[in-house]
Amino acid sequence: MSTWLDRLRSGLQKTRQGLSDRIGAALLGRQSIDEGLYDELEEALVGADMGVPVAERLIAGLRQRVRDERAGPDRLPALLRAELAAALAPVAGRLELASPGPTVVLFVGVNGVGKTTTVAKVAQVLQGEGKRVLLASADTFRAAAVEQLTVWADRLDVEVVHHGAGADPGAVVFDAIAAGRARGADVVLCDTAGRLHTKANLMDELRKVARVAGRALPGAPHATLLVLDATTGQNALQQARIFADAVPLTGLVVTKLDGTARGGVVLAVAEAMRLPVL
Numbered sequence: 001m002s003t004w005l006d007r008l009r010s011g012l013q014k015t016r017q018g019l020s021d022r023i024g025a026a027l028l029g030r031q032s033i034d035e036g037l038y039d040e041l042e043e044a045l046v047g048a049d050m051g052v053p054v055a056e057r058l059i060a061g062l063r064q065r066v067r068d069e070r071a072g073p074d075r076l077p078a079l080l081r082a083e084l085a086a087a088l089a090p091v092a093g094r095l096e097l098a099s100p101g102p103t104v105v106l107f108v109g110v111n112g113v114g115k116t117t118t119v120a121k122v123a124q125v126l127q128g129e130g131k132r133v134l135l136a137s138a139d140t141f142r143a144a145a146v147e148q149l150t151v152w153a154d155r156l157d158v159e160v161v162h163h164g165a166g167a168d169p170g171a172v173v174f175d176a177i178a179a180g181r182a183r184g185a186d187v188v189l190c191d192t193a194g195r196l197h198t199k200a201n202l203m204d205e206l207r208k209v210a211r212v213a214g215r216a217l218p219g220a221p222h223a224t225l226l227v228l229d230a231t232t233g234q235n236a237l238q239q240a241r242i243f244a245d246a247v248p249l250t251g252l253v254v255t256k257l258d259g260t261a262r263g264g265v266v267l268a269v270a271e272a273m274r275l276p277v278l
C-alpha cells in the first residue's frame, strides 16, 4: 500500500506543486479563515481536475476538520493534505492474479493514452515478481502497433503472440490465451487498439474481444483496465462511462501524471465509476 501511494505521490508531483502554489497564494497574508478562502481552495481543487463534486466534498471535510480543531489559516495546508490522503486511500487497487492462471488482462482506452507502454511497464513489474508473462498484440489496426509491442517484448525477453495487421483482434487474444495455458504463463497481457469511445462499431469489436477471451478461458478477461491519459482532464470521465458500457471495467490506469498539473482526474473518475486505480 505504501509503495502504491509512493508511486502515486511521485506521479502527482506536478499536480501537488500546482496545488500548493495556489494554496500558498490564497493563504498569503490571511489572519483568519473566511468563505472567500474556502472558495479559492475549492477553485484550486477544481483547477487540478478533481471535478466539482469531489472538490465540494473535500472542502466540506476540510471545514469539519477546521471546526474540530478550531484551526487557524496556518493549519489549512496540513488539514487539506489529510483530507486528500483520506480520499485517495480507498481508491488504491492492485492487480489480483487468478489461480490457477493464466490471469488475462485486457488494456483498453482511446488512442494514444499509453496502453502499449503500460502493457510493457506492467509486464516488467510482474516479471520482477517472478511471474511468467505473455503478451498479446490485439492491436491489429496498424503493422506498427505489432512492431511497437514486439520491441518491448524483446527488451523484456517475454513472448508476444501476434497475427498480421488487419487480423481479427479476438483471434489474437484467443491464440494468446491458448498459448498462455499451454506454456504455463501466469499472466497474459492483451494490448488492444486505441479506439474513440464515440465509435460504436469499435466498441462492439471490443465487446467481442472480451467475449472471445471468455471462450478461450472461462472467467477471462479477469481484469479489464481502462487506460486514461491524465492530461485529458474531465473528458476522462466521459471515456470511462462509455467504455464501461461496452465492457465490464475492473480498474483504471492513469498515465502521464508526470507531465501534468491536473492529476486530480484520478479522484474524479475513480469515485464516479467506483473503480480502483491500479
Ligand SMILES: Nc1nc2c(ncn2[C@@H]2O[C@H](COP(=O)(O)OP(=O)(O)OP(=O)(O)O)[C@@H](O)[C@H]2O)c(=O)[nH]1
Residues within 6 Å of the ligand: 109, 110, 111, 112, 113, 114, 115, 116, 117, 118, 139, 145, 192, 193, 194, 195, 255, 256, 257, 258, 259
Ligand atoms: N510522459 C509520459 N508519456 C507516456 C506515458 N505513457 C505513455 N507515454 C507516451 O505516450 C505516447 C503513446 O503511448 P502508447 O503506449 O503508444 O499509447 P497507446 O495507447 O498504446 O496508443 P495507440 O495504440 O495508438 O492507441 C508514447 O509516446 C509514449 O511514450 C507516461 O506515463 N508518461
Ligand SMILES: [Mg+2]
Residues within 6 Å of the ligand: 115, 116, 117, 139, 145, 191, 192, 193, 194
Ligand atoms: Mg498502442
